Amino acid sequence: xxxxxxxxxxxxxxxxxxxxxxxxxxxxxxxxxxxxxxxxxxxxxxxxxxxxxxxxxxxxxxxxxxxxxxxxxxxxxxxxxxxxxxxxxxxxxxxxxxxxxxxxxxxxxxxxxxxxxxxxx
Numbered sequence: 001x002x003x004x005x006x007x008x009x010x011x012x013x014x015x016x017x018x019x020x021x022x023x024x025x026x027x028x029x030x031x032x033x034x035x036x037x038x039x040x041x042x043x044x045x046x047x048x049x050x051x052x053x054x055x056x057x058x059x060x061x062x063x064x065x066x067x068x069x070x071x072x073x074x075x076x077x078x079x080x081x082x083x084x085x086x087x088x089x090x091x092x093x094x095x096x097x098x099x100x101x102x103x104x105x106x107x108x109x110x111x112x113x114x115x116x117x118x119x120x121x
Contacts, residue, residue, distance in 0.1 A: 031108035038101030
């Protein structure tokens with residue numbers, strides 16, 4: 001397996017007109033870049049989540065909930081379910097991106113090697 005990886009890296013280096021060491025360094029740096037991109041996406045999604053909360057929650061809670069106004073109560077309940085489902089999905093995506101970003105940041109060599117192995121298969 002190690003010979004396959006070395007051979008693949010050498011072939012890529014020859015095609016790109018560079019050395020294996022330089023190519024390996026680029027692959028490791030790419031893992032850091034992927035990690036930073038994940039963190040930026042997490043920040044953007046977090047901002048979207050906060051804006052949705054500040055803009056939509058007051059409007060959802062505005063529905064008239066007087067006694068006998070079942071339509072408005074049903075609308076409010078429906079919108080609350082949709083809103084919290086959206087926030088839950090957004091939270092799961094943020095959590096996954098954050099975990100992957102931390103893994104890429106802490107062990108970029110492993111993920112560079114994993115990327116090479118995916119090319120071999």
